[in-house]
Amino acid sequence: MGFISTTRHIMYGLAAVITTGCIGFTVNAYILYLLREDIKRLESEVSALKRELTQCDGDVTRDSRDVTRAERSRDNKQKSRDKASDTDSEEEFQLALESIPSQSILNTGAESGCTDRKCDSELLALCQNIDKDHDTLKLTEQGCEQALDTLTRLNAERPDTPQLMWRLSRIMFEKAKHNARAGLDVKDELLEALAIAKKGEELSENNSKSHLWYAILLGDTCKYDDTRVKLTKGLEFEKQVKLSLDIDPYNSTALHLIGRYSFEVAGIKWWEAKIAATLFGCVPQSSYDEALKYFLRADELNSEWVENTLFIAKCLIALGRKEEAKSWLDRVDKQGQGGVENEVQAQISELKKKL
Ligand SMILES: *[C@@H]1O[C@H](CO)[C@@H](O)[C@H](O)[C@H]1NC(C)=O
Numbered sequence: 051m052g053f054i055s056t057t058r059h060i061m062y063g064l065a066a067v068i069t070t071g072c073i074g075f076t077v078n079a080y081i082l083y084l085l086r087e088d089i090k091r092l093e094s095e096v097s098a099l100k101r102e103l104t105q106c107d108g109d110v111t112r113d114s115r116d117v118t119r120a121e122r123s124r125d126n127k128q129k130s131r132d133k134a135s136d137t138d139s140e141e142e143f144q145l146a147l148e149s150i151p152s153q154s155i156l157n158t159g160a161e162s163g164c165t166d167r168k169c170d171s172e173l174l175a176l177c178q179n180i181d182k183d184h185d186t187l188k189l190t191e192q193g194c195e196q197a198l199d200t201l202t203r204l205n206a207e208r209p210d211t212p213q214l215m216w217r218l219s220r221i222m223f224e225k226a227k228h229n230a231r232a233g234l235d236v237k238d239e240l241l242e243a244l245a246i247a248k249k250g251e252e253l254s255e256n257n258s259k260s261h262l263w264y265a266i267l268l269g270d271t272c273k274y275d276d277t278r279v280k281l282t283k284g285l286e287f288e289k290q291v292k293l294s295l296d297i298d299p300y301n302s303t304a305l306h307l308i309g310r311y312s313f314e315v316a317g318i319k320w321w322e323a324k325i326a327a328t329l330f331g332c333v334p335q336s337s338y339d340e341a342l343k344y345f346l347r348a349d350e351l352n353s354e355w356v357e358n359t360l361f362i363a364k365c366l367i368a369l370g371r372k373e374e375a376k377s378w379l380d381r382v383d384k385q386g387q388g389g390v391e392n393e394v395q396a397q398i399s400e401l402k403k404k405l
């Protein structure tokens with residue numbers, strides 16, 4: 051019995067899984083044994099599916115770019131708190147609403163990312179300085195290098211400091227973006243940034259940004275991984291963004307990111323999910339309703355984010371609520387599209403034509 055017949059057995063088993071949707075009753079132990087034995091070869095058989103199962107592909111990180119509208123979001127905080135209390139009932143979504151941080155955290159700690167107990171005042175000042183310059187420095191390659199030098203030095207002086215580690219991973223990520231645009235291979239840089247963010251997350255005590263930057267880098271680096279790792283990273287991404295939102299429910303970037311993830315996951319076809327569950331033992335789950343809630347919440351905090359509006363419309367279309375989708379897209383005109391990427395603009399016009 052050679053490779054061909056083994057493969058055929060496996061394909062038979064897989065077909066049974068796909069058509070009946072019930073692995074327990076239809077696939078006998080023998081097939082399961084073969085599945086395990088030959089999982090590597092099987093992976094190549096379904097490589098076409100792999101490409102589709104990239105719910106946590108690089109897209110996710112394009113949205114990690116900054117949205118600095120802290121002042122307005124503060125005004126909105128009370129508003130969303132009021133709204134939140136009577137509109138959302140679903141357990142999943144409560145995570146963003148239940149753990150509203152105390153006022154003291156909102157005032158200084160959360161914004162400087164310095165909520166840990168270990169955060170002494172000197173470190174707080176250092177972090178505030180870094181953050182003050184970050185938005186300017188990240189714009190150019192030289193700026194990134196300058197910020198990277200500073201952070202690398204500080205990180206060496208104060209090893210294992212999570213507040214510095216997520217900032218270091220953040221600037222490495224920004225620098226990698228410049229290098230990628232210049233056509234360089236940035237895989238190693240990004241993996242190094244991921245390792246730093248991961249360590250920072252492990253060391254940090256309830257720091258929303260440590261979770262968020264670890265998540266952003268998980269999302270960005272999974273483009274280098276095979277499906278199995280992608281799925282695992284996807285689940286970890288979800289967990290980390292949710293942890294971040296538990297601590298800071300007012301970050302519209304985090305809300306948009308988890309929305310994008312939920313949107314991608316909701317788009318997985320049922321048979322793809324079956325295969326993923328069979329091959330990899332884990333499938334992320336979500337729905338367009340859930341994705342919509344995240345985007346709407348991001349919109350409460352930042353209603354000028356055109357790309358977020360676009361995704362609200364996409365969810366509504368997926369849910370068959372076309373009229374509502376249309377009015378959201380109409381709002382985009384009023385928002386003005388200055389500074390919006392061409393790609394976003396193109397998607398908006400295309401959707402409008404279809405509605
Ligand atoms: C949310 O977090 C991201 C990542 O650190 C940051 O760029 C953004 O400015 C934050 N948004 C708000 C509204 O605080």
Ligand SMILES: *[C@@H]1O[C@H](CO)[C@@H](O)[C@H](O)[C@H]1NC(C)=O
Nearest residue numbers: 149165166167255256257296
């Ligand atoms: C971190 O959060 C957990 C769960 O919310 C809590 O039990 C723990 O006390 C927090 N730790 C710190 C240092 O705030």
